[in-house]
Structure formats: C-alpha cells, structure tokens
C-alpha cells in the first residue's frame with residue numbers, strides 16, 4: 031500500500047511541493063476560501079474537482095482553473111449534507127481523473143443568530159453542513175483512497191471558532207467547528223492504518239463572498255461589533271483567501287508527511 035506517511039527526507043523541496051499526478055476534490059469550492067484552495071492545488075499540479083451546491087459557479091471556477099493551469103478541472107453539484115450527493119460527486123472525480131488523493135472538506139455556513147432566538151432548524155442546518163458534511167466527505171474520500179490502495183490526505187477547514195468562542199450569534203457555528211476538530215483527531219486515528227492523513231486548518235476571519243454577504247445582511251451596529259471581535263490580528267492586516275490556501279497546500283503536500291490529526295491555526299496570531 032502507498033502511504034501518505036512515506037519517508038521523503040531525501041526528496042528535493044520542489045518535488046515535495048509538487049502535486050503533479052494527484053487528484054483533488056474541494057467541497058464548497060465555487061467561491062471564497064474553497065476556490066482559493068482549488069487554485070493553489072491546481073497551480074501545484076493537482077487535477078481538481080469542485081463540488082458545490084451552486085453548480086453554475088462550481089463549473090465556472092473549474093473552467094477558470096483549467097484555463098490558467100495545465101491540469102484537469104471539473105465542477106459538479108454536490109450537497110455535503112446528503113451522502114448520496116457526496117457519493118455521486120466522488121464517483122465523478124474518480125471517473126474523470128482515475129482516483130482521489132486529496133479531499134478538502136471546506137463547505138460551511140455561518141448564520142448569526144443569538145442563542146435565545148435560534149430555531150432548532152438553524153442548529154440542525156449548521157451541523158448538517160459543517161459537521162455531517164465533513165463526516166460524509168471524509169468517509170467517501172477514505173472509501174476511494176482505500177479502494178485504490180494509495181492512501182491520501184483529507185483536510186478539514188475548521189475555524190478559530192473551533193478553538194475559542196467568538197462574536198455573539200455563532201453558538202451553533204462554534205459548536206460545529208469544535209466538532210470538526212474532534213473528527214479530525216478521531217479520523218486520523220482510524221485512517222492512519224490505511225495510509226491516510228487527516229489534518230485540520232483553522233482560519234481566522236478572511237473576507238469572502240459568503241461572510242461579506244452575511245455581514246451586509248446584519249444591522250450595521252451588530253456587524254461592526256462582530257467584526258471588531260473577528261478581525262483581531264497581530265500581523266498588521268487581515269488575512270486573504272490565499273493566505274489560507276497556502277496553508278492547505280502545505281498540508282496537502284509531502285512537506286507535511288509527519289503530520290496527522292492536528293489542526294493548524296492559520297489565525298494571524300488571533301488566538302494567542
């Protein structure tokens with residue numbers, strides 16, 4: 031069995047960073063962090079399938095990648111809350127590319143509602159996307175990786191909200207991101223014998239289409255208070271989607287073969 035844990039001590043650094051010949055799936059990759067991640071994986075040489083509930087945007091992002099880089103790229107509809115939909119998208123990746131080596135569980139939602147006003151449906155939807163979606167994606171990725179006997183790497187996009195509390199209104203979100211960290215540890219244990227690494231990346235606040243729209247939908251006073259909490263940074267600026275994508279690229283590459291089960295804080299020092 032090929033393992034993502036192979037000793038690569040004598041491999042040149044450019045080869046370690048190369049993802050040539052690897053096949054990647056990015057959930058929720060039609061925009062925001064997922065799209066930036068898909069772009070960097072493709073630049074490093076990976077074929078990339080973007081799965082997203084927004085099929086048109088997934089296809090558009092894939093077309094943009096195929097135009098920029100000499101890799102195969104595809105966009106398909108995928109709802110991470112639905113295991114059948116995840117299975118179909120994974121099958122499409124395996125058919126299009128011949129297998130799956132890298133799976134990024136990135137799709138996530140972040141509705142902001144104070145606890146006292148949160149309906150059951152909001153809690154359920156946040157956990158369905160952010161927690162069950164990670165479970166569904168990881169299970170499907172591991173099935174393909176194990177079936178091909180090649181090992182692989184699964185990367186879960188958590189959040190600093192998986193380490194600390196954050197702005198009011200995000201209780202379900204914070205709970206779901208703590209769950210992602212827990213699954214990252216437990217799946218790393220279970221998948222290590224299969225040659226599969228599992229890592230988390232926990233971004234700080236980074237402006238994206240999704241969270242800018244969410245902020246715009248809130249009363250200005252509320253979103254101002256939330257921003258003040260979330261944009262706390264030690265580096266003199268807030269992060270960009272590509273700041274996060276480069277950390278994911280490190281995780282996906284053989285530079286990080288010693289690592290599994292941990293969640294890397296990509297947080298501009300926010301949680302110190």
Ligand SMILES: NC(=O)c1ccc[n+]([C@@H]2O[C@H](COP(=O)([O-])OP(=O)(O)OC[C@H]3O[C@@H](n4cnc5c(N)ncnc54)[C@H](O)[C@@H]3O)[C@@H](O)[C@H]2O)c1
Pocket residue numbers: 057058059060061062063064081082083084108109110111136137138139140159163187188189190232233234235236237238239240241
């Ligand atoms: N942007 C940030 O500040 C930040 C910080 C920490 C963590 N994160 C995490 O990063 C991830 C991406 O966030 P973003 O800011 O890029 O969000 P975004 O809203 O800009 O993009 C999310 C993408 O996921 C897709 N999506 C939503 N539900 C889906 C589902 N059920 N199945 C498949 N796709 C679905 C959306 O269509 C969209 O394309 C999320 O998990 C989020 O929690 C973001």
